[in-house]
Structures are given as structure tokens and as C-alpha cells.
Amino acid sequence: MPRDNYAAGFGYQWNQHRLTQLDSHSGIPISRNRLINQSRWSFAELRGKKVLECGSGAGRFTEVLCESGAEVTSVDISSAVHANAASNGRFPNLRLVQASIYELPFPEQSFDFLFCCGVIQHTPNVERTFKTLFRYLRPGGRFCVDVYAAVIAYPHPRQLLRPITKHMPPAKLYALVEKAVPALLPLSLKLSAVPGVGQGLARLVPVANHRYLGLTDRETVRSWSVLDTFDWLSPRYEKPQTRRRLQRWTSELGLREVSIERHRGLYVIRGVK
Ligand SMILES: C[S@@+](CC[C@H](N)C(=O)[O-])C[C@H]1O[C@@H](n2cnc3c(N)ncnc32)[C@H](O)[C@@H]1O
Secondary structure, three states, X not given: OOOOOOOHHHHHHHHHOOOOOOHHHHOOOHHHHXXXXXXXXXXXXXXXXXXXXXXXXXXXXXXXXXXXXXXXXXXXXXXXXXXXXXXXXXOOOEEEEEOOHHHOOOOOOOEEEEXXXXXXXXXXXXXXXXHHHHHHEEEEEEEEEEEEEOOOOOOOXXXXXXXXXXXXXXXXXXXXXXXXXXXXXXXXXXXXXOOXXXXXXXXXXXXXXXXXXXXXXXXXXXXXXXXXXXXXXXXXXXXXXXXXHHHHHXXXXXXXXXXEEEEOOEEEEEEEO
């Protein structure tokens, strides 16, 4: 991949936060629980199977997939693959490739499972990305893909900042976020603790707040907030999708046993090809 692709900000982000979200670093199975909740796959059914993970970032889910004993092929378009290699290169069942979903160097229909979470809303053409992914899954293979949900009822203040921040050089934006988080996170945490309306109130403050994850250590809370605030503000593309559009795409692809579930701000799409 050219060094300067549209996802260079992600490369910067994941090399700054190589370990932050890895379960082996936090000691809490947040990524493992999310992967299992979203995919409903068990380790027993993954063991020995060919899994394609697209857009792996620093490898929080790569680690979990490798631990299942699957034969994992993990790709990312950005220099995040270096962070992933540093953390997960120890797994003999991992093949890690820097490549775009649009130009994957693998035979079509060659994977048993497809996992792609946190990715497709950040690509230039979400429909094309979604449909391309399935070329690599074999008939009968299972998939789990998620995408930001387009929900008109909850505009987010980051949308006011993104027209400026998405064009900023990553290091400059990162320095700003590092300053803003200690100033704004305490307010966001106080607001989110208000019974009943806390979550809605906290949304008024444009920093990521992971109170719902139950993180306790101060440095961990700060670091997750810096990471995810940067992750809101820096991507070149952020294109949430409606349930109706997802239903159309899955039926055009002839996918089976499809479920589209709302998980917080995401739609999780599962099923069989
Ligand atoms: C928000 S991060 C999510 C990373 C990881 N899945 C996670 O949840 O921690 C999105 C990732 O998708 C990658 N990405 C974006 N467009 C891509 C493409 N066309 N092909 C492969 N990876 C892509 C970015 O480089 C970035 O690492």
C-alpha cells in the first residue's frame, strides 16, 4: 500500500496505542466478550478454521481469534499492521498482511469465517466494501460485520468538529486530543453518572467516555478516552448506515440466516453465505 493512503491517521493511532485495547494488556476480556457477543461464534467452532479478519487495527480481535486456535488471516490497509505484528506476531497461526479490502491478495471463496468490525463506515464506498468482503468467504461460510448505525435521533457534537479535524495532520490532532481529554473527561464522567439521563448528557461533551465498560484505573480510562476521541475525529470517512440499506445489501448478495442487531451505536450483521 502507498504510505499515504486515506487511513494514515489510523496507522498513527494504532501505533500510538498499540496495547491500550488488547485484553492481554488490560487484563479484562473486553475484546473477547465483544467478539463473542457480536459474532456468537464459539472457540470450539473456530479452532482449525480459516478466518479472514479485515481492518484489524492494533489487533485487539486478532489476539482473540488467534487464541481460539483458528488459522487467522488478518489485513489492514494502514501501518497499524506493524503494531499488530509487534503484539501478535508470536502466534504461529497468524498471517498478517498490509492490504486493502478492495485488493486482497487471496483466492476468492477461500475462508470459512469473515470478521470485520469497526471498519466499513470508514471506507470511501461502504456498499462496495461490504459487498467485496463476501467474495472471499466460501459458500456456507459465516460472517460478522458491524457498522455505525445511522440514527437521526442522536446527533453527536463530534460532527461539528470533524469537517476541520479530519483534515488535520494526525500528530497535530493527537496533541490537541491529549490536551482536551484531561480537561473534559471529568465533566463527561460526572454527567454520565446522572441517573436516567446520564448517557444523553455526556454526549454533549465531545470526548469518548467508556464508563459503561467499568474501567477503573485512571490511566487506563484516560488512555481509552484519548484513543477513541482521536478515532472519532480523525477518520477521513465516517458513513453510518441504515438498517434498510443493510437489509437490501444482504438480500442482493443472497446471504442466509441474516440477523441485523442494534448494539449501542452499531448494527451487527451476522449470517451465512
Ligand atoms: C476503527 S479501526 C478498527 C480496528 C479494529 N477492527 C478494532 O476494532 O480495534 C478501522 C481500521 O480499518 C482499517 N481500514 C480502513 N479502510 C480499510 C481498507 N480499505 N482495507 C483494509 N483496512 C482498512 C483502518 O486502517 C483501521 O485500522
